[in-house]
Amino acid sequence: MQAALEVTAKYCRNELEDYGTCVSSKPGTWQQDCHEKKVKVAQCTSSHPVIRKIRTQCAEPFAAFEQCLKLNQSSVQNCSKHVTEFLQCAQSVKVPDQVQN
Numbered sequence: 001m002q003a004a005l006e007v008t009a010k011y012c013r014n015e016l017e018d019y020g021t022c023v024s025s026k027p028g029t030w031q032q033d034c035h036e037k038k039v040k041v042a043q044c045t046s047s048h049p050v051i052r053k054i055r056t057q058c059a060e061p062f063a064a065f066e067q068c069l070k071l072n073q074s075s076v077q078n079c080s081k082h083v084t085e086f087l088q089c090a091q092s093v094k095v096p097d098q099v100q101n
Contacts, residue, residue, distance in 0.1 A: 011051055012044035058089035
């Protein structure tokens with residue numbers, strides 16, 4: 001989860017910040033009141049060219065990370081190697097300069 005958040009934060013920072021601000025300002029009703037902002041984060045992450053390329057090129061290390069999380073729900077720190085491998089892959093993805101933030 002942390003790896004996905006780091007990638008999302010890099011490429012969808014504004015949407016993620018808006019959602020986070022909404023959630024923290026509405027502790028009792030954030031699930032309803034912030035739904036639209038959550039959708040905007042999801043739209044950004046599914047449509048951003050960089051994230052789409054990372055999903056394609058780093059699918060294998062991300063799948064290994066997800067599997068590790070399923071197997072280590074009570075001790076997610078056991079998956080730090082998988083997080084590192086995914087982040088290294090994500091950082092190595094080459095994208096055209098005009099697409100980067």
